[in-house]
Amino acid sequence: MDAFSNLATGFAAAASFQNLGFALIGCLLGTLIGVLPGIGPIPTIAMLLPITFGLDPLSSLIMLAGIYYGAQYGGSTTSILVNMPGEASSVVTCMDGYQMARKGRAGAALSVAALGSFFAGCVGTIFIAAFGPPLAALAQQFNSPDYFSLMLLGLLMAVVLAHGSVIKAIAMVIVGLLFGLVGTDVNSGAVRYTFGVSELWDGIDFLPMVIGMFGIVEIIRNLEEKEVDRTAISTKFRDLWPSASEFAQSWKPVLRGTAVGSILGILPGGGAVLAAFAAYTVEKKVAKDPSRFGKGAIEGVAGPESANNAAAQTSFIPLLTLGLPSNPIMALMMGAMMIQGIQPGAAVMTSRPDLFWGMVASMWIGNLMLVVINLPMIGIWVKLLSIPYRYLYPAILMFCVIGVYGTNANAVMMILTAVFAVFGYIMVRFGCEPAPMVLGFLLGPLMEENLRRSLVLSRGDPMIFLQRPISLTLLICALGLLLVIVLPNVRKSREIAFQEGG
Amino acid sequence: MLRIRSPQDLGAGLVFIAIGVAGVYFGQDLTYGSSSRMGPGYFPIILSYLTIMMGLIIGGRGFALDGPPIQRIPLRPISFVILAILAFGFLIEQIGLALTTVAVIFIASAARKQFNVKETVVLAIVVAALCVGVFIYGLSQPMPAWWGR
Known part of the structure; x- marks a missing residue:
């Protein structure tokens, strides 16, 4: 079988000593930042981007991917033991996980979360292996008009499925597209919106923007909150096994969570956070006695924890096959690939099969590592929790600025970082999330190029987008989505989905 | 109106x-x-x-439409954090990573009202040693460790 030999190639590439090492580093770092509140995968990956510069592309992607799904494991630990989500995708786990811990079932909650995540991770990996090649084959038939329509649909979906106001998110996407155009126009050589700053000729650097809008804004927001006491409920290793009845109660939610997560992960704008919320809602709906939720129902841990990990895996599919980043983390992975000179998309699978399949294989290996890292070593992670934020944030800030400076040793980069931090902070205060802007920023130049090529092809006739069947289908989907957002009852149910537990 | x-x-x-x-x-x-x-x-x-x-x-x-009010913006955290970032940019080429780290940590720590000098000194030394060790010796990032290259 073809997929089989492909996977074998992948495992051969991923199982080299060096790549195993980087997978381990990624998983450890991911767990660490997952456990520590106040720093998530976005700033961590952004911080590490400059370091990956000198690495082999596969090693760097393996490490960065490890951080993302590792954080899903680490985040559940804090949710269960401290009632504080280390990660946004673990917010729902707090509700029942912490209640279980208070009833003395912390160990069971932790192991169900970890084992459910492992199962989901395996399924997610198979999902990528199964859906990657056909999607990539489809993508190879895409022409400029189709790509343009695909990006339009992708951005729109990302906006609809993300948190917060849809209309503001659309506006942020457009601003992002506009910011993405700053610098020299590849076609004409004209310099756009640089205000005489030569550092902007190559466009706005990705890192100052991401670090500023995510890393720094996060620090400032955390500083405004009161420091909370973080005392963990103690657990011992021998308490880790769930009882037979707990096991029986949780395998179905794990299956359902995995299914929900795998599907939502593929959709642009989906990803771990949405998957966890959706899985919790599903569990509550199918439960015989929904009133148990919020009081320590194991299903409320098993479902969402499986879902967020499944989604973390499958959200790589659109990036690796279509070159479309579906959430800010995938945007960073896209940035990492571009730093290495690889244009993400269908071509990766044919030109660098070792890279694609190596990454898929490394995810499975990484998930296995994470179970070991998280369950027996739980005590170490809990100890780390007691580090107060006042010691953490200056160091995090320091790593952020070194990260930016490391890719481009120039004081102007620091000014850009500061500007984006202030801008991002103000927009957050006005209720606009920064994530859509980053997606737009990355896709801006690509959209312009594909629009230009399409219109050259059709001699300026915009009807070309409706004449090509692929493009037409994508645009109809986009239009349908737009109509759906406008319908009031859909809007309501979307709000409810996000409020569950939030 | x-x-x-x-x-x-x-x-x-x-x-x-x-x-x-x-x-x-x-x-x-x-x-x-x-x-x-x-x-x-x-x-x-x-x-x-x-x-x-x-x-x-x-x-x-x-x-x-009715909507939530804009939350009050406490100026202290944002000003000091931004100041710390800019300080890094201006200091790094002049005095190197070790001393820049100390400066950044001090400015960043001042973002909290409860600023503790002793704690900050210890933190600054630890983070500075870590940064120089990891980023300059470990990862050979392009920045000087000390002044004057």
């Missing part, structure tokens, strides 16, 4: 309008071209007008 019902929407709308107007104004010298031959100004100008349009809609909602 119009009454502001959702200050967040109005604020966001004004920012979007400002960005769009700036995009049109600073993009006016770029060649617009035509659909079949898009100039460098074609896509930016379209996006700028779209931004203005979105700004008008969102800002308009600020008068039409």
Whole structure:
């Protein structure tokens, strides 16, 4: 079988000593930042981007991917033991996980979360292996008009499925597209919106923007909150096994969570956070006695924890096959690939099969590592929790600025970082999330190029987008989505989905 | 008289309008071209007008729909954090990573009201040692460890 030999190639590439090492580093770092509140995968990956510069592309992607799904494991630990989500995708786990811990079932909650995540991770990996090649084959038939329509649909979906106001998110996407155009126009050589700053000729650097809008804004927001006491409920290793009845109660939610997560992960704008919320809602709906939720129902841990990990895996599919980043983390992975000179998309699978399949294989290996890292070593992670934020944030800030400076040793980069931090902070205060802007920023130049090529092809006739069947289908989907957002009852149910537990 | 019902929407709308107007104004010298031959100004100008349009809609909602107020912005955290970032940019080439780290940690720590000198000194030394060790010796990042290269 073809997929089989492909996977074998992948495992051969991923199982080299060096790549195993980087997978381990990624998983450890991911767990660490997952456990520590106040720093998530976005700033961590952004911080590490400059370091990956000198690495082999596969090693760097393996490490960065490890951080993302590792954080899903680490985040559940804090949710269960401290009632504080280390990660946004673990917010729902707090509700029942912490209640279980208070009833003395912390160990069971932790192991169900970890084992459910492992199962989901395996399924997610198979999902990528199964859906990657056909999607990539489809993508190879895409022409400029189709790509343009695909990006339009992708951005729109990302906006609809993300948190917060849809209309503001659309506006942020457009601003992002506009910011993405700053610098020299590849076609004409004209310099756009640089205000005489030569550092902007190559466009706005990705890192100052991401670090500023995510890393720094996060620090400032955390500083405004009161420091909370973080005392963990103690657990011992021998308490880790769930009882037979707990096991029986949780395998179905794990299956359902995995299914929900795998599907939502593929959709642009989906990803771990949405998957966890959706899985919790599903569990509550199918439960015989929904009133148990919020009081320590194991299903409320098993479902969402499986879902967020499944989604973390499958959200790589659109990036690796279509070159479309579906959430800010995938945007960073896209940035990492571009730093290495690889244009993400269908071509990766044919030109660098070792890279694609190596990454898929490394995810499975990484998930296995994470179970070991998280369950027996739980005590170490809990100890780390007691580090107060006042010691953490200056160091995090320091790593952020070194990260930016490391890719481009120039004081102007620091000014850009500061500007984006202030801008991002103000927009957050006005209720606009920064994530859509980053997606737009990355896709801006690509959209312009594909629009230009399409219109050259059709001699300026915009009807070309409706004449090509692929493009037409994508645009109809986009239009349908737009109509759906406008319908009031859909809007309501979307709000409810996000409020569950939030 | 119009009454502001959702200050967040109005604020966001004004920012979007400002960005769009700036995009049109600073993009006016770029060649617009035509659909079949898009100039460098074609896509930016379209996006700028779209931004203005979105700004008008969102800002308009600020008068039409009720929304949450803008939370008070405590100036201390944001000022010190921004100052720390800028300080890094200006100091790193002058005095090297070790001392810059100390400076950044001190400024960053001052972002909290409960500023503890002793704790900060220890933290600064630890982080400085860590940064120099990891980033300069471990990862050979392009920055001097000390002054004068």
